[in-house]
Amino acid sequence: MNRRTVLAGVLALTTGLTLAGCSSGGEPELEVAGAYMPQPVSDMAAGFLVVRNSGDAADRLTSVTSPLSDDVTLHKTENRTMREVRSFEVPAGGELELARGGNHIMFMKLKQRPEQGEKVSLELHFEKAGPIRVDVPVKETTHNPKKQ
Template identity: 55%
Template sequence: MNRRILTGGALALTAGLALAGCSDASADKASDKPELPELKVAGAFIPEPAMDTMASGFFTVTNKGGADKLTSVTSALAEKVTLHSTKGNAMKEQKSFAVPANGELDFARGGNHLMFEELKHKPKQGDKVAVTLHFEKSDPIEIEVPVKAATYNPKPGKHTSH
């Protein structure tokens, strides 16, 4: 009889530990959920273009959350808006750009930039252009991008919020 009680007690203890282990595992899984991105766009501008057919665009995406990816950009200003990187003197079209967790994605002269191609009209300094940024995880972000002087080049860290 003592053996039966000991065996039953051991089984109950083992089952209790197994259940406790399961609840701890599910608590770990809940905390392992990927953090959602928290995106803000600042410092956006389009230099007044010299040509009637294309323009460039710049901005910074700040992320205070989990990683995301900029997948495309749209605007009524142009038939298409493409993403580009510049390394050395070579410009290359990109399908997307990573927005790092708790980091920034910077589009600046001499680096990453947008190309507004097949412009529907040539924007002038002082105009504002509606632009929508599309992301893999986050909802689209709509911004009004001011057209600045062709020579405008803000100092790093001097972006204004949108």
């Protein structure tokens, strides 16, 4: 084999691998729905929402930031016990539901207590997708969309 043949073979293989890398795996396509925060009664609050992924790749919600608090964390609830977690999976073609009695966003040491009818700004940060900014409406303290 001469150098041209070897070079052409390497170039073809490299091009094929590059194209395969671009076409496999896909991208997450995320949107947020149903966001709300019950009006807080102390210096803590919870946030609930659904992240839908219509893409063909899973992603992870890794953090949440908000001007309302410098201490915003993700919490998982199992067997009526709440514990902080580092992230939540958002499955490909599926959704992540953060709801009362289950997984949720926790806002600690609130800088102010938002009132019913106001909106709280937050930003969701993901492992793959870019951040998503959400204006979350503050509902009455007992609000639960599943019981309506």
